[in-house]
Amino acid sequence: xxxxxxxxxxxxxxxxxxxTLRCSPKSGHDTVSWxxxxxxxxxxxxxxxxxxxxxxxGNFPDRFSGHQFPNYSSxxxxxxxxxxxxxxxxxxxxxxxxxxxxxxxxxxxxxxxTVL
Amino acid sequence: xxxxxxSLFLSVREGDSSVIxxxxxxxSSTYLxxxxxxxxxxxxxxxxxxxNMDMKQDxxxxxxxxxxxKHLSLRIADTQTGDSAIYFCAxxxxxxxxxxxxxxxxxxxxx
Numbered sequence: 001x002x003x004x005x006x007x008x009x010x011x012x013x014x015x016x017x018x019x020t021l022r023c024s025p026k027s028g029h030d031t032v033s034w035x036x037x038x039x040x041x042x043x044x045x046x047x048x049x050x051x052x053x054x055x056x057x058g059n060f061p062d063r064f065s066g067h068q069f070p071n072y073s074s075x076x077x078x079x080x081x082x083x084x085x086x087x088x089x090x091x092x093x094x095x096x097x098x099x100x101x102x103x104x105x106x107x108x109x110x111x112x113x114t115v116l
Numbered sequence: 117x118x119x120x121x122x123s124l125f126l127s128v129r130e131g132d133s134s135v136i137x138x139x140x141x142x143x144s145s146t147y148l149x150x151x152x153x154x155x156x157x158x159x160x161x162x163x164x165x166x167x168n169m170d171m172k173q174d175x176x177x178x179x180x181x182x183x184x185x186k187h188l189s190l191r192i193a194d195t196q197t198g199d200s201a202i203y204f205c206a207x208x209x210x211x212x213x214x215x216x217x218x219x220x221x222x223x224x225x226x227x
Contacts, residue, residue, distance in 0.1 A: 042204055090159070102147055102166075103146070105215055
């Protein structure tokens with residue numbers, strides 16, 4: 001049973017460029033959340049996708065956008081990259097709607113983005 | 117405020133108990149979690165507690181929850197060198213969509 005997979009694992013971009021990160025959720029999961037983890041910090045919630053819609057958003061600018069596909073996989077797009085966007089981007093999948101289950105998140109190993 | 121707070125570092129000797137503390141933010145959070153992150157890896161759920169409980173024990177792990185003070189703790193008995201990692205406290209906000217993490221506590225276990 002494949003867990004959460006993310007690609008690419010590492011990438012380097014320059015300021016002003018755009019980046020797309022990809023995530024395949026754990027089998028049986030329909031909800032994908034994206035987090036940004038700066039060095040030495042905890043994961044910061046970017047947004048969550050369910051049924052191909054953005055269900056909730058954290059305190060991130062509109063340069064951060066996403067998409068969820070019918071097969072539940074997801075993309076995170078960041079436009080007009082800034083140096084401060086350098087971080088580990090984590091995708092987490094979970095199951096079902098609120099009120100069911102424990103809300104456990106299953107994380108991928110992340111995509112490490114360096115902006116020069 | 118928005119932040120889940122936890123101390124940044126803890127150092128213990130192998131065989132001792134470790135206690136990691138956390139203060140969370142939302143009294144209506146439904147689940148409280150402890151996640152573990154090893155170097156170069158994503159986070160993995162270690163244990164969780166539902167908000168209507170005050171204690172949960174799972175082998176070497178004991179979670180204590182004080183809802184009045186919004187305080188969560190994780191005790192690891194007989195700490196081993198393999199327990200060296202970063203431990204994140206997290207809360208599932210009411211509504212069930214958003215899990216908020218603390219900055220993590222780095223646990224160092226000395227042989």
